[in-house]
Amino acid sequence: MKKLLLFATTLALALGGCSKEYLNPSSISLPQATGSSDGLLTLCNGLQQRYSTGASLSVPYNATALGGLSTRELTVLNVGNNEEFNVFLGGASVNNSNFVVRNLWTQCQLVRANADLVLQNVGNAPDPGTRSGIVAYASIFRALSLGTLAQFFEKAPIVTQENAPFVDRVAVLQSAVTQLEAAATQLAATPVSAEFTAKIAPGIDLPNTIQALIARYSLFAGDYDKALAAAARVDLSKRSVFNYDDLTRNPLFEYAFGNKNVFEPTNASLGLTGALAPEAGDRRLPFYVRTNPSATQNLGTGFFTANSAPIPVYVPGEMLLIRAEAYARKGDLANAVIELNKVRTSTAPATLNSAGLPTAPPGAGLAPYAGLLTAADILTDILRNRHIELAYQGFRLEDSRRFGRPGPGPLATNERNRNFYPYPRVERENNSQTPPDPLQ
Helix, strand or coil: CCCCCCCCCCCCCCCCCCCCCCCCCCCCCHHHHHCCHHHHHHHHHHHHHHHHCCHHHCHHHHHHHHHHHCCCCEEECCCCCHHHHHHHHCHHHCCCCCHHHHHHHHHHHHHHHHHHHHHHCHHHCCCHHHHHHHHHHHHHHHHHHHHHHHHHCCEEECCCCCCCCEEEHHHHHHHHHHHHHHHHHHHHHCCCCHHHHHHCCCCCCHHHHHHHHHHHHHHHHCCHHHHHHHHHHCCCCCCCEECCCCCCCCHHHHHHHCCCCCEEECCCCCCCCHHHCCCCCCCCHHHHECCCCCCCCCCECCCCCCCCCCEECCCHHHHHHHHHHHHHHCCCHHHHHHHHHHHHCCCCCCEECCCCCEEECCCCCCCCCCCCCCHHHHHHHHHHHHHHHCCCCCCHHHHHHHCCCCCCCCCCCCCCCCCCCCCCHHHHHHCCCCCCCCCC
16 A cells, blocks of 8 residues: 555744744645645545544544444443443443544544645646546545544534534535535546556545445435436446555454454344344355354454455445435335345355455345335335445444434334434534534
8 A cells, every 4th residue: 555644734833922933844834735736645645544544543443333333233342442332332321522433523524624625725736637636536535524424423514614613414415425526527527647646545446436425425315316326327346445554554453353352243143133134144244244253353354354454435235225225215116126136136256356355245145125015125125235235334323313213212122322423522612613412
């Protein structure tokens, strides 16, 4: 993986009433960072590093922890991990100081703010193809950050300013989609330059990732026509991943799945019961869960088996399930079943990269859908397949809410222990516009 660099602004320290500035000689100024193609490309690489690396600071780790621990997908192995354990308990146990909540919020907002900075200064890149690539790359990480925030919070700021106003989560998602659509138009008109390709960290397929994220966040926002169209534009043979190595490590493997200390899957059924219980013979389960783990092995596998294991930005089955859900919610049940069966009946092996590490799960290898042809029954099967196809990718809380599954309440009947999370204390203390916390 290419070395990724984080942007550091010039540090000015004022001592008392002294007007002197003490400059950090190892850092660069804002004009230097944004005033050239090289500076902007360095900032773009920094977006990926801040978003996808850093073990328990990373967005993938915290999204997986919040999404899985709050929905019984994951269980805490050691109650000494207080913050993860409080997320597992849910309800009032999660307060404004919880570091899992805070880290996700802070990292997403930092990535979003730096992506906006890149987009505001992209005109400083003289080559049109380099500008096109920079816009696409920054738009992807802006969208990932805003889309992740919308999965866990009722509202969020989408601009950088003092006391930035909050907008509701649908507006957050729409902002992400609007920027992605603009990037898609520019990218189609002006392909990326050789300069961009040579200097950007490899792994992300720009045009397909843009369409995949438009599809994902349009679905979450309830825009089913846009979700259908975008998902259909994704080339399912292409892969888009965050790459890792022994220096920039897979954060889920490094912090959780590589040990028996933090959390692991609840059980071999991913905590799914009742109508959502996995079907016998589902070929995806052995991919995501060890069948005979040793005493020291984490039960979870999937995309988190080594420091160098890549994490997919999306998997092909997500696009098919987006289409199935969108059709079902529009009342087109016949097409919903067609798309659902593409996932259910697939017998494709897991997709591997050149190092033999997976970038997409195997096909389920199940029989075609044979349930009742009602929207409620078809949607239940779509949800079951989302929970398995997208295991440990942080979507389970969003999905549980969207599908109207049992929410916070008696432990015997709930499938999630919160609906949304409280706003971190650091935000509340620095932004007078921070809304009241959700009750649950």
